[in-house]
Amino acid sequence: MSQPQQSTVRNRLLRALSLSDFGLLQPHLELVATELNQALIKPNLPVKHLFFPEVGFGSITTHGSGGKVEVGIIGREGLIGALPLLLGSDRTPHDHFVQSPGDMLSINSEAMCSAIEQSASLQKVLLRFVHIQYVQAAQTAYVNAAYTTEVRLARWLLMCQDRIGGDELRLTHDFLSMMLGVRRPSAPLAIQALEGYRHIKARRGRLTILNRKAMEELADDGYGLPEAEYARLIEGS
Incomplete structure (x- = not known):
């Protein structure tokens, strides 16, 4: 090789x-x-x-x-x-x-x-x-301490999108609740809320991000700090 x-x-x-x-x-x-x-x-x-x-x-x-x-x-x-x-x-x-x-x-x-x-x-x-x-x-x-599950979900999806370079993720409610540190019933409720805002589209086992800019606005200052540190310290920008 x-x-x-x-x-x-x-x-x-x-x-x-x-x-x-x-x-x-x-x-x-x-x-x-x-x-x-x-x-x-x-x-x-x-x-x-x-x-x-x-x-x-x-x-x-x-x-x-x-x-x-x-x-x-x-x-x-x-x-x-x-x-x-x-x-x-x-x-x-x-x-x-x-x-x-x-x-x-x-x-x-x-x-x-x-x-x-x-x-x-x-x-x-x-x-x-x-x-x-x-x-x-x-x-x-x-x-996790300061924001609602909806905001936590928006941040997590943005972080995932950064790493897959695409708009679609495969996940289950059980897996998502573990990633967010919430009880299982909270995960589908947060998904429904983001769907209602038309930020995402959810299908069985799949989730598509429709409006990244709106997701960033929802995530507020919960998203972006580690990413900014990476740009400053690793990529020099």
């Missing part, structure tokens, strides 16, 4: 690296196809591989007696598994799985650690991404 070229990869984080830093990772990157709900990193087990999404995205969830709740989402803007590795741990209590299937570039953790040890600039970029993930998690906590 030919090695991925920086000029053709879709992952924005890889594209933002210097040529020399990408070269440290390039020999170890392996393109893998993913499936819906596929486990990428399991809780409390050593992280063997990290993943740069090319198409599709992954979800990070925490769980307890109250059920599962999403605490992070990572697509082609980032690296799945960066937080524990960059912060000095070989494992995480959180579950990382495929929320939207596609392709990812996998790299084993030993190769990643070796590359980071060789390049301070690579470590700096990856730590900036860790910061952005922290901002996203903090923003999620803020939105």
